[in-house]
């Protein structure tokens with residue numbers, strides 16, 4: 370039986386002579402249809418061998434080929450509705466760009482722009498100059514430059530300033546961010562010698578002083594973005610580190626992680642380190658991300674002393690890690706929004722989401738809950754309750770923002786099944802499961818209608 374079926378399977382050539390597939394070939398190019406035919410035949414062959422398939426119809430095989438074609442052609446980047454309440458969610462692309470930044474990206478992607486070209490003189494320019502004035506104005510630094518992300522900013526900074534030399538860092542600051550960024554590994558990859566001082570919970574001035582030798586290049590301070598050390602603790606502040614460094618003729622570099630350009634406490638949010646304050650406190654170089662609290666494109670910003678930034682700019686690694694025109698355009702438009710503090714929280718999505726009032730979120734949640742009740746039927750129990758959102762990406766750790774969430778349960782099925790069904794809708798809707806309920810947080814969703822899944826299969 371199996372053998373007969375296998376023998377009846379058409380060859381790829383025979384399949385491609387079929388009229389429906391010939392049509393597909395003219396639409397999608399022969400190599401793609403051929404590849405799809407091969408994979409569809411493989412699949413059918415496996416089904417026959419495993420006993421899952423006991424008959425063969427030409428129609429079914431054709432449809433299998435056509436669905437293999439659409440699988441090959443399916444775009445891989447998919448919009449996801451972020452109903453997690455996590456504003457900067459690294460796995461789904463962190464900060465949303467403002468309309469202004471998105472327009473700037475579009476302009477730069479469809480046109481030639483003055484990326485490295487000085488229109489005034491008609492001569493070659495410097496790409497960082499597109500954003501350097503804004504960065505200087507917003508951070509108080511003498512100079513600034515941009516690379517691909519903050520990890521790259523740390524890599525090129527350390528490599529420039531401390532290759533083959535010691536970098537002194539507290540054991541309390543040897544951070545891991547996400548799964549792939551570990552500060553000790555970046556320091557070693559920069560060609561520097563990592564010299565840990567102090568203990569996990571306590572590091573003192575004398576620890577730094579005793580560690581500094583003629584082979585030391587700099588003291589490195591890292592913002593412990595995604596955790597807090599509390600209890601019996603001691604940390605040496607930036608000003609003290611700068612004093613020690615000046616005395617001993619070494620530099621101070623600080624990795625701020627998120628690094629806010631504004632004081633968030635103005636909005637009633639917990640204070641994150643503000644870049645201009647760290648520059649003001651004497652850090653020689655400060656590095657931070659463009660797509661965390663700043664609310665711009667993925668990028669790594671390096672701000673500090675003119676002479677040092679110039680040295681970093683000349684490092685061939687800077688060339689290897691440089692930002693492209695799309696990033697620089699988005700960054701410039703984002704930074705420009707910071708020039709008007711009054712409209713910033715209306716225009717910058719990251720800040721807009723962080724400062725949304727509970728009342729506004731509740732109104733959106735109630736509206737969405739009604740739509741869901743009508744759309745999903747009476748097997749679901751749907752309520753609006755108090756909840757907590759977080760900023761994410763290691764920003765404002767340990768702090769949650771009060772919110773209202775839609776909490777859903779099903780008469781018979783587990784919340785994980787509701788989670789999966791929402792995620793497999795188109796577009797996918799990402800919620801979360803908490804205490805046996807499926808939760809949707811509208812803080813990060815623009816339109817309440819967006820959380821009603823289309824093509825919902827349950």
Ligand SMILES: *Cc1c(COP(=O)(O)O)cnc(C)c1O
Nearest residue numbers: 518519520546594626627658763
């Ligand atoms: C997020 C973070 C980084 C890494 O920044 P990327 O822009 O993701 O490369 C480095 N250091 C700290 C303290 C961070 O919070």
